[in-house]
Amino acid sequence: MEGTGIDLVHKIFTIINGIASISLAIYVFVYQLKRDRKNEQKAQEQRAVNNRIELFNKLFLFPNFEMIEKYFKLVESINKRLTEEHNITDNDKNQMITEINSETENLRYVFLDKLKYIEEDFHKELDQILTDLQDQMAETIYPSSEQKDDISGVIYGSKTKFLKAIYSHIPKIQQ
Amino acid sequence: MTIHSYILDLGDYLTPGSKVFTGRDRGKEVREASGIDRIEPANEKILIRIPENVRSLNPSFLEEFLKNVVERLGPAKFQEKFSWESGGAYNHDDDFKRAIFRIARLSNALMKIN
Numbered sequence: 110m111e112g113t114g115i116d117l118v119h120k121i122f123t124i125i126n127g128i129a130s131i132s133l134a135i136y137v138f139v140y141q142l143k144r145d146r147k148n149e150q151k152a153q154e155q156r157a158v159n160n161r162i163e164l165f166n167k168l169f170l171f172p173n174f175e176m177i178e179k180y181f182k183l184v185e186s187i188n189k190r191l192t193e194e195h196n197i198t199d200n201d202k203n204q205m206i207t208e209i210n211s212e213t214e215n216l217r218y219v220f221l222d223k224l225k226y227i228e229e230d231f232h233k234e235l236d237q238i239l240t241d242l243q244d245q246m247a248e249t250i251y252p253s254s255e256q257k258d259d260i261s262g263v264i265y266g267s268k269t270k271f272l273k274a275i276y277s278h279i280p281k282i283q284q
Numbered sequence: 285m286t287i288h289s290y291i292l293d294l295g296d297y298l299t300p301g302s303k304v305f306t307g308r309d310r311g312k313e314v315r316e317a318s319g320i321d322r323i324e325p326a327n328e329k330i331l332i333r334i335p336e337n338v339r340s341l342n343p344s345f346l347e348e349f350l351k352n353v354v355e356r357l358g359p360a361k362f363q364e365k366f367s368w369e370s371g372g373a374y375n376h377d378d379d380f381k382r383a384i385f386r387i388a389r390l391s392n393a394l395m396k397i398n
Contacts, residue, residue, distance in 0.1 A: 160336045203374060206340045214343070222389060240344045244306035247340045251303035 133244045162279055173220040180216050183208065185244060185261075191249060192259050202250050213243050228251065231278050235271060242267040290327040292318055295335040304340040313350025321352045329365060336371030346383035354387040 187205050190197065221239065224232040242264065249260050293376065294305070297314045305311075323330060334341070354362050362384055370376055 146347065156385070207378070210340070210343070210379065210382065218384065218389075222386070225390060240308070244342055244344055247304040247306055247342050251339045253299070253301040253303065 113235065130238055137249070169220065173216075176216060176219060178270070181271075183212055183266070184264050187246065188249070188260060188264055192257070192261070205250050206247060209243060209246050215238060228278070231274070234244065234274050234278075238271045240247065276279050287329060288327045289329040289331065290323050291331045291333055292320060292323065293333045293335075294338070295333065297364075298335055298338065303337055304342060304347040305338065305349075305391070306340075306342040308325055308344045308348045311345040311351075314345075315349045315352070324353045324356070324365070329367070332366060332368040334370040334376055336369060338370065338372065338376075339374050341376055341379040341383075343379075343383050343386065346379060347387055351387055354384050356393050359384045359388045 125149065147208055171191070190201075190205075195282065221232065221235055224235070245260055245263055252258070294314070297317060298305070304313075320330075322373055350362075354365075359367060368376060
């Protein structure tokens with residue numbers, strides 16, 4: 110009689126143990142499945158972001174990087190002439206203004222303005238940097254007073270800001 | 285038929301001593317102060333007169349100054365209606381043309397790719 114009681118308890122314990130093991134296995138399986146799906150979803154999202162960054166680089170940055178560099182070099186060279194040469198004629202100045210305005214327009218047309226269709230705030234940020242620099246150059250070439258300002262720091266700052274804006278924007282490209 | 289024409293003299297808005305028109309804020313101020321948006325529909329021809337000592341009309345200024353009229357008329361009609369002249373040797377055609385086409389280009393950017 111006593112043995113039967115222990116047997117019964119043992120059987121009940123075995124059944125409970127079995128149910129607990131199966132439940133744990135199901136729980137682990139479902140949890141793992143959910144985790145795998147979540148990880149796969151995250152990986153897919155990351156792949157999509159990477160693809161967009163790659164596309165952005167290929168379409169916009171890489172083909173135009175040389176032009177951006179060339180633009181800032183032109184601005185630097187004009188500023189160098191303004192600070193170092195003493196006999197700059199009005200004709201030279203007109204030529205400088207024409208060159209800067211023409212190259213700024215070119216950079217906007219080929220690179221910058223296309224961004225407006227894709228990332229309006231980013232376009233606005235870069236355009237403001239170019240606009241400020243272009244205005245500063247015009248006011249340096251034709252100052253309203255006799256005082257000559259060296260704007261090398263402004264040009265360097267604009268270039269740094271422009272490049273920094275591009276690099277810091279890339280991780281923000283989201284789907 | 286009487287052709288209503290108007291002469292808008294930018295000399296009235298030039299900062300003393302300055303040889304360039306720059307800045308979006310200044311462009312907006314001159315647009316509002318000159319009343320160009322009101323003048324345009326009331327006149328068939330408008331001449332913008334540029335002081336002879338002005339060497340550059342920067343895009344920041346011109347785009348803001350002409351924004352509404354170019355958007356309303358479009359580049360072709362704008363160029364039929366508006367003309368510009370400078371007493372000086374500097375030719376401002378490129379300044380105007382760049383500004384007109386950029387305003388038109390950017391105002392068409394409504395179809396954003398998302």
